[in-house]
Amino acid sequence: MHIQPSFRAVHPAQQNHTLDLLGAMQPAAVTFYPEGAVIYAQGDKAGPLHFVEFGCVRICRLSADGRRQITAFHTAGEVFGFEAGDEHESYAESVDGAGIRVLRTANGAEPAGSLLLLAIKSLARTQNHLMVLGRRNANERMAALLLDLSERQGNDHLVHLPMQRNDIADYLGITFETVSRILRCLKDQRVVRLKAVNEIEILDREALEDMCA
Amino acid sequence: MHIQPSFRAVHPAQQNHTLDLLGAMQPAAVTFYPEGAVIYAQGDKAGPLHFVEFGCVRICRLSADGRRQITAFHTAGEVFGFEAGDEHESYAESVDGAGIRVLRTANGAEPAGSLLLLAIKSLARTQNHLMVLGRRNANERMAALLLDLSERQGNDHLVHLPMQRNDIADYLGITFETVSRILRCLKDQRVVRLKAVNEIEILDREALEDMCA
DNA sequence: CGACCTGTTGATTCTGCTCAATCAACGTGG
DNA sequence: CCACGTTGATTGAGCAGAATCAACAGGTCG
Numbered sequence: 451m452h453i454q455p456s457f458r459a460v461h462p463a464q465q466n467h468t469l470d471l472l473g474a475m476q477p478a479a480v481t482f483y484p485e486g487a488v489i490y491a492q493g494d495k496a497g498p499l500h501f502v503e504f505g506c507v508r509i510c511r512l513s514a515d516g517r518r519q520i521t522a523f524h525t526a527g528e529v530f531g532f533e534a535g536d537e538h539e540s541y542a543e544s545v546d547g548a549g550i551r552v553l554r555t556a557n558g559a560e561p562a563g564s565l566l567l568l569a570i571k572s573l574a575r576t577q578n579h580l581m582v583l584g585r586r587n588a589n590e591r592m593a594a595l596l597l598d599l600s601e602r603q604g605n606d607h608l609v610h611l612p613m614q615r616n617d618i619a620d621y622l623g624i625t626f627e628t629v630s631r632i633l634r635c636l637k638d639q640r641v642v643r644l645k646a647v648n649e650i651e652i653l654d655r656e657a658l659e660d661m662c663a
Numbered sequence: 664m665h666i667q668p669s670f671r672a673v674h675p676a677q678q679n680h681t682l683d684l685l686g687a688m689q690p691a692a693v694t695f696y697p698e699g700a701v702i703y704a705q706g707d708k709a710g711p712l713h714f715v716e717f718g719c720v721r722i723c724r725l726s727a728d729g730r731r732q733i734t735a736f737h738t739a740g741e742v743f744g745f746e747a748g749d750e751h752e753s754y755a756e757s758v759d760g761a762g763i764r765v766l767r768t769a770n771g772a773e774p775a776g777s778l779l780l781l782a783i784k785s786l787a788r789t790q791n792h793l794m795v796l797g798r799r800n801a802n803e804r805m806a807a808l809l810l811d812l813s814e815r816q817g818n819d820h821l822v823h824l825p826m827q828r829n830d831i832a833d834y835l836g837i838t839f840e841t842v843s844r845i846l847r848c849l850k851d852q853r854v855v856r857l858k859a860v861n862e863i864e865i866l867d868r869e870a871l872e873d874m875c876a
Numbered sequence: 877c878g879a880c881c882t883g884t885t886g887a888t889t890c891t892g893c894t895c896a897a898t899c900a901a902c903g904t905g906g
Numbered sequence: 907c908c909a910c911g912t913t914g915a916t917t918g919a920g921c922a923g924a925a926t927c928a929a930c931a932g933g934t935c936g
Contacts, residue, residue, distance in 0.1 A: 511794050514876035519797040521790050534780075534787035562776055567747075569782040574747035576789045577734050581724050583796040584732040584836030588924065615883065623797030628924060630884050647883070663727035801892065828915065841892060843916050860901095860915070 478552045483544035492541040496533035498552045499565075502526050505548025506612040510620070511540045520621040521576065523613065525602060529553070529568050546612040583623045586662075591622040592632045593661035596642070600652060611648040691765045696757035705754040709746035711765045712778075715739050718761025719825040723833070724753045733834040734789065736826065738815060742766070742781050759825040796836045799875075804835040805845045806874035809855070813865060824861040 480503050483489055489500065492512060500507075507524045521540060524530045530542060544550075582594050595618065599609045611618070619626040633650075636642045641658060643651040652658065693716050696702055702713065705725060713720075715737050722735045722743060734753060737743045743755060757763075795807050808831065812822045824831070828839040835842070846863075849855045854871060856864040865871065 511790070513794065513798060517798040519794045521793050532783045532786055534784045539787065540790065562779055566779045566782060569779055569786060570745045571747045573745055573782060573786045573789060574752065576786060576793060577724070577753065580734050580789060580793055580796060581726065581732045583793060584833075585726060585730040620797075625925060626883080627885085627926085631924090634884075838893060839914090840894090840916080844892090847916075 478554060480549045480551050483548050483550060485544060485547050487544045489542040489544060489548075489550060490531070490538050492538055494538045494541075496531070496536055496538045498554055499529050499531045499568075500542070501551040501553055502528050502530070503549035503551055506545040507542055507548050507550070508545050508613065508617060508621075509540050509542050518620045519623065520617060521579070522572075523617075523621065525612075530572070532569050532572060545617065588622070588624050588628050589632055589635070590661045591624065592618075592629065592636070593658040595622060596650065596652065597655075597658055597662060600655075606655065607652050608645075609650045609652060611650065614648075691767060693762045693764045696761050696763060698757060698760050700757045702755040702757060702761075702763060703744070703751050705751055707751045707754075709744070709749055709751045711744065711767055712742050712781075713744045713755070714764040714766055715741050715743070716762035716764055719758040720755055720761050720763070721758050721826065721830060721834075722753050722755050731833045732836065733830060734792070735785075736830075736834065738825075743785070745782050745785060758830065801835070801837050801841050802845055802848070803874045804837065805831075805842065805849070806871040808835060809863065809865065810868075810871055810875060813868075819868065820865050821858075822863045822865060824863065827861075 483505075489507065490496075492510075502524050504526050507530060508520050509522045509524065509530060510518055510520050512518050522530070523545070531538075533539065582591050586594065596609055599611070600606060603610060613621075615626040615629045618629050622629070633642070633644065637644055639654075639657070641652075641654045643653055645651050696718075702720065703709075705723075717739050720737045720743060721733050722737065723731055723733050725731050735743070736758070744751075746752065795804055799807065809822055812824070813819060816823060826834075828842045831842050832839040846855070846857065850857055852867075852870070854865075854867045856866055858864050
């Protein structure tokens with residue numbers, strides 16, 4: 451349960467506005483959430499935003515009949531927890547052990563412009579994902595995820611999958627069996643290579659990009 | 664091409680914060696966009712937000728291979744046009760003839776808090792739709808749309824569909840033939856009645872709600 | 877070692893897509 | 907007024923992609 455605040459400074463997702471925001475915020479302690487730990491639950495009273503110091507967080511929504519949709523993964527340098535109402539309509543969990551700093555913006559002189567920008571970025575990302583879920587087949591969805599992760603991790607050739615197949619499936623709106631089959635398929639086509647179950651080497655980036663045309 | 668600013672005051676979607684926002688803005692003229700007219704195009708320079716005085720607007724995204732995803736419909740009282748970057752990643756079109764007021768927020772003393780709230784509401788709505796596209800079948804998607812429209816139009820029994828089948832399909836991530844078939848199916852089950860092609864009477868609201876469980 | 881969990885693979889089913897025909901509503905021009 | 911073309915909506919037949927159900931492999935931990 452060791453905290454590594456130094457991760458924060460080196461991550462490519464780190465944005466100027468986020469830094470501004472952090473600077474203007476009250477210093478708050480970093481809380482470590484082990485794998486699978488709940489950061490907030492669906493229905494909890496909403497309030498402060500959350501900043502990812504390190505690790506990966508999933509934002510999920512559960513329907514009455516038990517189906518789960520993951521609306522976003524957040525990694526180091528990102529802010530999550532925006533809610534329109536006064537309670538959380540989604541819940542947040544640590545995927546792989548994550549350090550979270552609470553941003554106390556309840557009242558006072560928070561830099562609202564920065565917050566607006568962050569909210570809009572969340573919106574933009576969600577809209578992108580909407581396109582993926584609405585108009586892409588399973589192969590294309592997987593390709594989009596791999597490219598997205600590759601970009602966010604700043605590595606053109608190697609992608610780390612901090613989440614397991616089930617999470618990927620619930621993010622892409624498919625089943626985990628289909629995730630397996632598609633990776634198998636991409637492997638057979640020499641588009642990727644599975645160095646490990648959660649470590650994927652991109653052999654043919656163009657092929658992936660073509661799928662996301 | 665007659666403008667009816669009085670629509671604005673009576674629509675249920677009208678929120679206090681939107682009113683605040685409007686009050687604080689420079690008065691701007693209302694532009695009328697006839698059916699199918701482009702309000703802004705994908706790739707256009709982004710800037711001011713847009714306020715719907717009356718009518719219905721669709722926000723669309725086109726992929727390289729021509730598939731279209733409608734990410735949102737906006738009706739009277741709503742604000743659209745948030746963009747993370749400096750150009751529009753989606754385009755906006757009038758569905759049925761819409762009156763749009765441009766909100767000049769470029770710089771100056773705009774009420775950033777209100778904007779943030781509006782952006783967050785857009786985000787919340789988009790996340791909801793993500794759940795629909797990711798984890799719902801065609802029937803359930805249609806049911807969700809009908810209930811959503813019913814609520815936004817403030818009428819429990821009658822839903823007006825300002826958009827045509829093609830738009831519904833691209834919003835729900837299915838084909839227009841499937842939209843037709845599902846309406847047929849709902850009609851056969853006595854859940855709805857088609858008073859006209861774009862006028863749907865809800866006979867069994869509970870059945871619809873069960874589908875969205 | 878055995879229990880369990882995650883991931884992979886196979887067989888079968890089914891939802892929704894594609895392709896295609898038909899129909900109704902509407903506008904235009906003879 | 908009517909024949910014609912156009913556009914949007916509906917319906918049908920066949921097919922494909924992904925889900926479901928099920929078996930099995932590998933790894934981890936008690």
